[in-house]
Amino acid sequence: MKAYVLHAVNDLHYDEINIPECPKGWAIIKVKAAGICSSDIARVFTKGTYHFPTILGHEFSGEVYSVGDEKDAVFVGKKVGVFPLIPCRECPQCAEKHYEMCANYDYVGSRRDGGYAEYVAVPIWNLLELPETISFTSAAMLEPLSVALHAIKIGGVKKNDNVAIIGTGMIGISTGQWAYKFGARKVTVIGRNETKRELVEKCGLEYAICSNKDEISQYDFVLEAVGTPSAVEMAVSGAIPGGTVLLMGNPSGDINFSQDLYWRILRKQLVLKGTWNSAYDGTNSSDWTEAVAAIANNEINVEPLISHVFKQDNLMDGLKLMQEHAEPYCKVMTTWNN
Numbered sequence: 001m002k003a004y005v006l007h008a009v010n011d012l013h014y015d016e017i018n019i020p021e022c023p024k025g026w027a028i029i030k031v032k033a034a035g036i037c038s039s040d041i042a043r044v045f046t047k048g049t050y051h052f053p054t055i056l057g058h059e060f061s062g063e064v065y066s067v068g069d070e071k072d073a074v075f076v077g078k079k080v081g082v083f084p085l086i087p088c089r090e091c092p093q094c095a096e097k098h099y100e101m102c103a104n105y106d107y108v109g110s111r112r113d114g115g116y117a118e119y120v121a122v123p124i125w126n127l128l129e130l131p132e133t134i135s136f137t138s139a140a141m142l143e144p145l146s147v148a149l150h151a152i153k154i155g156g157v158k159k160n161d162n163v164a165i166i167g168t169g170m171i172g173i174s175t176g177q178w179a180y181k182f183g184a185r186k187v188t189v190i191g192r193n194e195t196k197r198e199l200v201e202k203c204g205l206e207y208a209i210c211s212n213k214d215e216i217s218q219y220d221f222v223l224e225a226v227g228t229p230s231a232v233e234m235a236v237s238g239a240i241p242g243g244t245v246l247l248m249g250n251p252s253g254d255i256n257f258s259q260d261l262y263w264r265i266l267r268k269q270l271v272l273k274g275t276w277n278s279a280y281d282g283t284n285s286s287d288w289t290e291a292v293a294a295i296a297n298n299e300i301n302v303e304p305l306i307s308h309v310f311k312q313d314n315l316m317d318g319l320k321l322m323q324e325h326a327e328p329y330c331k332v333m334t335t336w337n338n
Helices: 040-047 070-075 141-155 170-181 194-202 228-240 259-267 287-298 313-322
Strands: 002-008 011-016 026-036 059-067 078-080 119-123 126-130 162-166 186-191 206-209 217-226 239-247 272-273 308-310 331-335
Touching: 002 170, 002 313, 026 040, 026 162, 026 287, 026 313, 040 228, 040 313, 059 119, 126 194, 126 287, 141 170, 141 239, 141 272, 162 228, 170 186, 170 194, 170 217, 186 194, 186 272, 194 206, 206 217, 217 228, 228 259, 308 313, 313 331
Parallel strands: 162 186, 162 217, 186 206, 217 239, 239 272, 308 331
Antiparallel strands: 002 011, 026 059, 026 119, 026 331, 059 078, 078 126
């Protein structure tokens, strides 16, 4: 099979390798679509991953090609989404089924080989069977869509809240869509320039440009989805007294609180929360199953968030587009085995 194998930082090869083995309790997925996550840009070009060689890609969908145990044969041929986190099942968090906070998790696409390949091995437990009405490209966005839903639940968005989302990536925009679904009165996505306005407004959200903390309006709930010191400072400045600030953006580096910023948190008596990943427990009740239902019932439309589509042979073009910010983008998608 063909796969993009990261051998070292900035050393990604499109190699011919063997289809992975399939032990009992696992399945081989024939990948049909894989989204590029911004975290993969750092893994490829600057920070690397947990070990080399590695096949990246944790946002993907496909068909079950084979299974390791005959008792799971019913899955063969099914259209599936894949929860990429593999919990240890032994730590205290796993005992409470808070698998996203597992102390010793494995992860498809970073700690083990992922979806930038024609075939990938995943546990049967991690599969979500999908209705035929959901496209493979929509299904490949279940991971960021579920992360966005998890954030809204953790943050506790309430009916009639005035909500701000700092960040114009897919997860930020999706979080805004979920906030409306949870009863927010108004949702404003905050960006740095005009490039994302049309996309955001097409998704039914308002758009505002703020370049610093002194320009932001006041909101009941502010979600930070960038991961920079200036974005955190803006989030704290934009929250009303007694409001909630939810931190979600992957940090670009160390984030230090100035004395003034710390005082703002204290004097406003803010609720400051963090969110990580998404909730999934292998049953019919999780962030993932809610995301599947929202797409299937046309309650949330993720297809407009796809700004670019590349065939599998051109995945590197998508990675470089994002690394270089060559064009405005939202979700960069790749299609496989077509």
